[in-house]
Amino acid sequence: MKTIADIAKLAGVAKSTVSRYLNGGSVSLQTKKKIEQIIQEQNYIPNTFAQSLKAKKTNMIGAIVPRLDSYATSQTLTGMDKELRVQNYHLLISNTNQEQQREIEAIYDFARQKVSGIILLAAEVTEAHLTALKKVDIPVILVGQKHSQLHSLIHDDFKAGYIMGKHILESGHQQIAYLGVTEKDEAVGIKRKQGFQKAIAEHHCEIQYYETSFKIKDAIEVASNIFDASLPSIAVCATDNIALGVMKAAHARGIRIPEQLSITGFGGYDTSEIVHPALTTVHYAYLQAGELSAQQIIQLVEDQSVNMCSTLDVTLIDRESVDKR
Amino acid sequence: MKTIADIAKLAGVAKSTVSRYLNGGSVSLQTKKKIEQIIQEQNYIPNTFAQSLKAKKTNMIGAIVPRLDSYATSQTLTGMDKELRVQNYHLLISNTNQEQQREIEAIYDFARQKVSGIILLAAEVTEAHLTALKKVDIPVILVGQKHSQLHSLIHDDFKAGYIMGKHILESGHQQIAYLGVTEKDEAVGIKRKQGFQKAIAEHHCEIQYYETSFKIKDAIEVASNIFDASLPSIAVCATDNIALGVMKAAHARGIRIPEQLSITGFGGYDTSEIVHPALTTVHYAYLQAGELSAQQIIQLVEDQSVNMCSTLDVTLIDRESVDKR
DNA sequence: CTGAAAGCGCTTACAG
DNA sequence: CTGAAAGCGCTTACAG
Numbered sequence: 141m142k143t144i145a146d147i148a149k150l151a152g153v154a155k156s157t158v159s160r161y162l163n164g165g166s167v168s169l170q171t172k173k174k175i176e177q178i179i180q181e182q183n184y185i186p187n188t189f190a191q192s193l194k195a196k197k198t199n200m201i202g203a204i205v206p207r208l209d210s211y212a213t214s215q216t217l218t219g220m221d222k223e224l225r226v227q228n229y230h231l232l233i234s235n236t237n238q239e240q241q242r243e244i245e246a247i248y249d250f251a252r253q254k255v256s257g258i259i260l261l262a263a264e265v266t267e268a269h270l271t272a273l274k275k276v277d278i279p280v281i282l283v284g285q286k287h288s289q290l291h292s293l294i295h296d297d298f299k300a301g302y303i304m305g306k307h308i309l310e311s312g313h314q315q316i317a318y319l320g321v322t323e324k325d326e327a328v329g330i331k332r333k334q335g336f337q338k339a340i341a342e343h344h345c346e347i348q349y350y351e352t353s354f355k356i357k358d359a360i361e362v363a364s365n366i367f368d369a370s371l372p373s374i375a376v377c378a379t380d381n382i383a384l385g386v387m388k389a390a391h392a393r394g395i396r397i398p399e400q401l402s403i404t405g406f407g408g409y410d411t412s413e414i415v416h417p418a419l420t421t422v423h424y425a426y427l428q429a430g431e432l433s434a435q436q437i438i439q440l441v442e443d444q445s446v447n448m449c450s451t452l453d454v455t456l457i458d459r460e461s462v463d464k465r
Numbered sequence: 466m467k468t469i470a471d472i473a474k475l476a477g478v479a480k481s482t483v484s485r486y487l488n489g490g491s492v493s494l495q496t497k498k499k500i501e502q503i504i505q506e507q508n509y510i511p512n513t514f515a516q517s518l519k520a521k522k523t524n525m526i527g528a529i530v531p532r533l534d535s536y537a538t539s540q541t542l543t544g545m546d547k548e549l550r551v552q553n554y555h556l557l558i559s560n561t562n563q564e565q566q567r568e569i570e571a572i573y574d575f576a577r578q579k580v581s582g583i584i585l586l587a588a589e590v591t592e593a594h595l596t597a598l599k600k601v602d603i604p605v606i607l608v609g610q611k612h613s614q615l616h617s618l619i620h621d622d623f624k625a626g627y628i629m630g631k632h633i634l635e636s637g638h639q640q641i642a643y644l645g646v647t648e649k650d651e652a653v654g655i656k657r658k659q660g661f662q663k664a665i666a667e668h669h670c671e672i673q674y675y676e677t678s679f680k681i682k683d684a685i686e687v688a689s690n691i692f693d694a695s696l697p698s699i700a701v702c703a704t705d706n707i708a709l710g711v712m713k714a715a716h717a718r719g720i721r722i723p724e725q726l727s728i729t730g731f732g733g734y735d736t737s738e739i740v741h742p743a744l745t746t747v748h749y750a751y752l753q754a755g756e757l758s759a760q761q762i763i764q765l766v767e768d769q770s771v772n773m774c775s776t777l778d779v780t781l782i783d784r785e786s787v788d789k790r
Numbered sequence: 791c792t793g794a795a796a797g798c799g800c801t802t803a804c805a806g
Numbered sequence: 807c808t809g810a811a812a813g814c815g816c817t818t819a820c821a822g
Contacts, residue, residue: 143815154793159817168791183600185576189514189523190815193798198514208546209539209735218533221560230578233558235546251510253555275508356739384739391741410534411736414681414709416716468799479809484801493807515799518814 142184151178162186192254201437202232202250203259204243210354211380211409212426213261216283219430220259227438229256240264244272251276257437259283263325265290279440281433285327291440292449293433297331298338300406300422300454305339307420307456308374312465313402316340316347317372319362319382321354328378332406336376348372352382359385367393371401373465380405380412380421387415387461398463408457417460425452467509476503487511517579526762527557527575528584529568536705536734537751538586541608544755545584552763554581565589569597576601582762584608588650590615604765606758610652616765617774618758622656623663625731625747625779630664632745632781633699637790638727641665641672642697644687644707646679653703657731661701673697677707684710692718696726698790705730705737705746712740712786723788733782742785750777 144162148155151174161167161175178184192198201224205213221231232255236242243262247269250258257279262269265287273280273290282290308316318336323329333349340347352362359382363375367389377383383405387397395401397417405412408423429452436446469487473480476499486492486500503509517523526549530538546556557580561567568587572594575583582604587594590612598605598615607615633641643661648654658674665672677687688700688711702708708730712722720726722742730737733748754777761771 144817145815155815156794156817157792160792163817166791171791185573185601187518187815188577188579189518190798191817193512193514193518193800193815194817196798208533208543209536211534214534214539218560218562221533222562230574231558231560233556235543235556237543237547248510249555252513254513276510356735388739388741410681411739414713414736415740416713469801470799480799481801481810482808485808488801491807496807512799515814516801518799518816519801521814 141187142182144184144186147175147178147182147184150182151175198254198256199229200232200253200255201229201257201259201434201441202234202246202253202255203261204234204236204246204250205261206236206238206263208233208235211411212284212407212424215426216261216430216433219427219432220434221430223431223434224438227434229434229438240266244268247272247276251278256441257281259433259437260290263328279437281437281440281446283429283433285325286449291436291446293429293436293452294327294449295424295429295452296454297327298335300424301332301335301337302339303335303454303456304376304404304406304422305336307458308376308402308404308462309340309343309345311374311402311462313374313462314345314465315372315374316345317350317366317375318347318378319350319352319359319375319386320378321351321382328406332378346372352385354379354381356381356385356388359383360389363389364392367395371395374402374404374462377403377405380407380409380419383419383421383461384411384415387419398461402462404462412457413459420459420462421457423455423457425454428452466512467507469509469511472500472503472507472509475507476500523579523581524554525557525578525580526554526582526584526759526766527559527571527578527580528586529559529561529571529575530586531561531563531588533558533560536736537609537732537749540751541586541755541758544752544757545759546755548756548759549763552759554759554763565591565593569593572597572601576603581766582606584758584762585615588653604762606762606765606771608754608758610650611774616761616771618754618761618777619652619774620749620754620777621779622652623660625749626657626660626662627664628660628779628781629701629729629731629747630661632783633701633727633729633787634665634668634670636699636727636787638699638787639670639790640697640699641670642675642691642700643672643703644675644677644684644700644711645703646676646707653731657703671697677710679704679706681706681710681713684708685714688714689717692720696720699727699729699787702728702730705732705734705744708744708746708786709736709740712744723786727787729787737782738784745784745787746782748780748782750779753777 148158234246282292286292352358363386375386405421412419473483559571607617611617677683684707700711730746737744
């Protein structure tokens with residue numbers, strides 16, 4: 141590997157001159173050409189470590205995600221990556237495989253790697269998170285959840301639940317099965333449900349609540365159990381994946397959708413459009429969340445101020461899986 | 466930020482002693498305790514740059530991927546991440562958004578970041594790739610395609626096509642529509658098709674070839690055009706996503722699957738199991754590909770030898786979307 | 791516009 | 807077991 145010293149020697153100038161050339165400092169046209177040529181010939185690539193060691197900062201942003209293989213995550217990452225790229229930052233991704241302990245480790249790891257900022261996608265923020273974040277003293281944007289002590293970027297889960305509630309009411313549904321998730325996940329487990337509850341509050345519907353996980357397989361099982369007991373007119377599912385599981389379970393029993401059973405989701409995943417019948421759901425702006433979180437973390441890194449909490453709007457996608465009653 | 470010098474001073478020892486402690490060198494129990502305590506108190510985190518600058522190597526592996534939001538990619542990345550993690554390496558991901566030029570840039574970027582190895586997921590390897598790889602002189606594993614000059618890790622696309630061909634023949638299908646992709650993609654565009662062709666070679670089937678992209682939307686359109694002309698007994702699709710598009714198009718016209726039209730895919734994506742009817746397809750070991758590529762790149766980095774080409778096995782997943790004729 | 795020198799935070803022989 | 811010193815490849819005042 142060539143170093144700046146090699147280039148300097150070959151070009152017949154001092155290291156500092158080469159450095160100045162590299163960093164856009166003032167260099168005469170003649171030496172500029174010379175250095176340029178030598179760098180080309182030698183395939184010289186500056187050593188980022190040495191640069192960062194001196195400059196005391198890096199252009200790396202670390203993202204901590206619970207998994208790589210989910211629509212929400214991959215869309216959000218794609219958005220982050222896109223924005224970071226244009227701003228000349230690099231994305232470092234740490235996958236925690238849904239293990240909370242690894243989120244904490246990832247924070248320390250990122251500190252070691254000297255990332256300039258951290259974007260955290262976590263379902264739950266604990267004391268351990270806060271402590272770690274405090275210790276490493278790196279700017280953070282929390283995405284998908286709100287926390288009073290952290291800059292947060294969230295989707296409007298309450299509204300999502302609310303507009304979905306209004307929609308199914310307008311469609312005349314009265315026997316509702318609501319398949320939710322753990323309340324440890326405040327956004328999905330609580331806010332979404334609360335919005336929904338508010339919408340249906342004034343009406344007297346029969347509503348049953350069930351808890352399942354984010355996994356399709358679990359949703360299939362929960363749905364099967366529900367069907368064993370009786371058939372609601374609609375299954376309102378806290379995520380598109382849960383809705384997909386319910387659909388699968390319904391198909392397996394020959395239950396016709398939406399004639400016998402209507403189904404709705406939340407998220408607006410690609411797949412929700414592809415299945416038959418296409419799923420009525422609420423669109424979440426994951427891509428935009430990625431972009432915005434990237435912008436915000438850069439602002440934080442560069443000592444600009446950022447709102448403590450930003451909320452992204454959601455919209456209903458009315459498709460085929462809900463029948464009028 | 467604390468440095469090793471701060472710790473040394475506070476512990477009343479030399480920097481080298483602290484360094485030795487950090488790197489597991491010989492240090493007396495007493496000083497060990499002392500240093501340990503100070504490090505705790507001070508939240509000291511060693512500067513990776515300074516370390517790497519001296520040690521001349523990093524524990525980072527760079528992955529270049531065409532996109533983040535595909536099943537194949539996210540599974541492969543998950544596998545890589547998992548394996549890298551246990552071996553104490555870190556994963557740097559560069560998303561090229563399907564733009565070939567960005568693959569080249571990513572190679573140079575990674576060189577600047579001093580990654581120890583590169584895992585490349587590319588549909589096509591050009592001269593520019595080879596040149597860049599040669600210039601930066603970093604070990605590489607190519608995943609998903611085979612190239613004579615690069616260590617490659619591939620799925621057995623030929624066999625995949627072959628077993629699928631055999632399977633549909635056994636099911637009695639004679640009017641086949643094959644929806645493939647560009648031949649620039651050797652694995653998917655050529656090998657998969659060739660395997661399929663070999664299987665049906667001895668039989669006299671009617672077969673029509675169509676070309677589409679990897680996008681579901683495009684597949685929907687191509688399928689609609691096919692249906693306008695006539696209905697084959699089966700649509701053999703080069704990827705699960707294409708199959709999903711064909712399914713969507715069929716549903717839209719009320720074509721019953723598999724009674725009127727059978728459909729098959731390749732890949733074994735999650736979604737293929739969820740749709741109704743569940744898709745008959747070929748399972749690709751993406752997770753394993755990720756793990757193996759990670760192992761291999763580490764071997765290369767550590768100067769161990771690796772096979773020039775490894776092939777991962779594929780298996781048929783016989784589900785509901787193919788009817789006996 | 792250019793160069794010599796100091797220093798970023800570590801690690802690594804080399805002595806002791 | 808421990809410490810002083812040199813050096814990794816850069817950047818950044820400071821002179822000139």
